[in-house]
Amino acid sequence: MSRQPLAGWGRTSPSTADVRAVGSTDDVARQVAGHVADRVPGAGRGVLARGLGRSYGDAAQNGGGVVLDMTGLAEVHAVDPGTRLVDVDAGVSLERLIDVLLPRGLWVPVLPGTRQVTVGGAIAADVHGKNHHVHGSFGDHVTSMELVLADGSVRTLRRGTTDPEEAALRRATVGGMGLTGVVTRATIECRRVATSSMVVDTERAGDLDELLAVLATDEDRYPYSVAWFDAVATGGAAGRAVITRGRHAERDELPAASRARPLAYTPGVRAAVPDAVPPGVLNRATARAFNALYYRAAPRRRRTEVQDLTTFFHPLDAITSWNRLYGPRGMVQYQLVVPLGAEDVVRRVVADVAASGHVSCLNVLKRFGPGNDSPLSFPTEGWTLAVDLPVRAGLGHLLRGLDEQVLDAGGRLYLAKDSRADSATLRRMYPRLDEFRATRRRVDPDGVFVSDLARRLEL
């Protein structure tokens, strides 16, 4: 038994749990079956699987309970370039998956903003990437997965199954934040790529209106699209942005020197932020400077630039522990989605953040395509916006104000990022929450699977 404090990537509300390493599906089943359920009065505090801990809030914490460290359950069982199917354990990271797939001309179908997530975590949060508007979210590409249930039994959940119970459990598990059971193994349908490079168009937008207009028109020409915007500037420069959109490069688009090894890939050098960052490194002045510099450093307009993977997908993965920059109280990442037509809400949110005095540097705007049928899956068709804010006095008040605007527009927050919403608000954001709860109660009546997030939001 190893008692450890666990926090999310935002380093905000740690809690202590009994962390146990697992190395096989049998291990997981044993741990789960031998456990006393959370809802039994005076008994245990439940079980939760944790991957690489990249969710920002309390999703991968279970204070006082058991947390299964899934990163040791990490075998790649089979890769079939013919069918494009890869069969892996849930603890395999997307970084590792890229390493395995790319030399065979295959590509992970959905990549979030970091490669440091496990396959299990990607399913639990139903993560999305720059290609959501074309390819949907991670769960859409999982053809089959193995789930350890509360009684220790193992179920296989297949995409497109005709068994209604299996289908309901699969829907609840995708985006279900680990609360239906423990995913131990999954088969993922990959994409085929000819090279490890991207062909990227970069352009700037002078303000938020221009940004929204660009993203609303040209979007279907690019499978990958995202915009960074300035969340500090006010007035005419409010919401100025850098839009990067691209597609996988074909072999003949590479520089001649690279064509011999089109799939070559180096993850890049890792730098680390030291453990002792004083509070206040990220303040109004430094954030304003960062936002302005980032905007000005981007080309006004550049077409068909060939970029490597890390530059395009995961520039932050080159710096480990960058979350330490936010100081001892940590940070909150606030990510919302509102339907198309609610552009005014996007404008108001950007204006409110800029006017609040709270500062954000990693600000992302993207247009989502239609969502899937999972009740707790975050993406729905519309505008998604993310800002990350160091915790300071008054932040709760600002974000509650934003919550109201998101609710009024029929939007929602992303559970993998949330660390402070309340249960009443969340219930209104996810109208199918009752369906999720019903499925969860059916497969886990005593509440064996639980997390700090589930307790806070009464999932």
Added chain:
Amino acid sequence: MTDAVGDPRSLLLMGGTSEIALAIAERYARRVPGLHVTLAARPSQRRAEAAGLLSSLGCTVAELDLDAEAPETHAAVVEAATADRDVDVAVVAYGLLGDPEEAWTDVDAGVRLARVNYVGPVATGIALADRVRRQGHGTVVALSSVAGERPRRSNFVYGSTKAGFDAFYTGLGEALREHGGRVVVVRPGFVHSRMTAGLDPAPLAVRPEDVAQAVVAAVDGSAEQVWVPAAMRPVMSVLRHVPRRVFRRLPL
């Protein structure tokens, strides 16, 4: 659990009619919509009024009976308060000032002060610690006093109980660290309140609201000791080292 922006979802006041405890609750109530507050105190009109005020601020309020002089009952009170929810922030606020001369000349008076100010808080602290260990998180706010830092002739029995209280909760904070818990020991100077009504205020006197503000700021941050006002810290640091011959002549 206290969330990322420092907002607790549940607050437990052990000594729920203490003016300082209520000032803390009111401060959180204005900040956290739907906060759950448990007032553990002797049943009284004051408790009912406090519950009414907090309800009007949007809190859901539960009232529990607490007898500070019956330490053996405290575990059951904490158990009842946490049956349906984790405790995010607990405030140990009950205490007696007593008559300082009676307290060292009358056995019953002295022992009663020791029971309410020290033995009771030990029982409460152990019960809270058990809950914190089981839930893996939680903050205990312990209202100590500068009187415990260097007891003086004028109220040394009270001072001795607070010295014990302070030492117990300081140590409890260390013990709970590995369990995800935190204890904030609060050392106010003279606080204008019912407890001190009629006494001459000492220098650096504060109001319950000042203590509440300092407590909430400490819980938001990472402090484990807080003096109110902050200037009390260097003052006490000096006073602790003043030779006794000089100390006894100081007009304190």
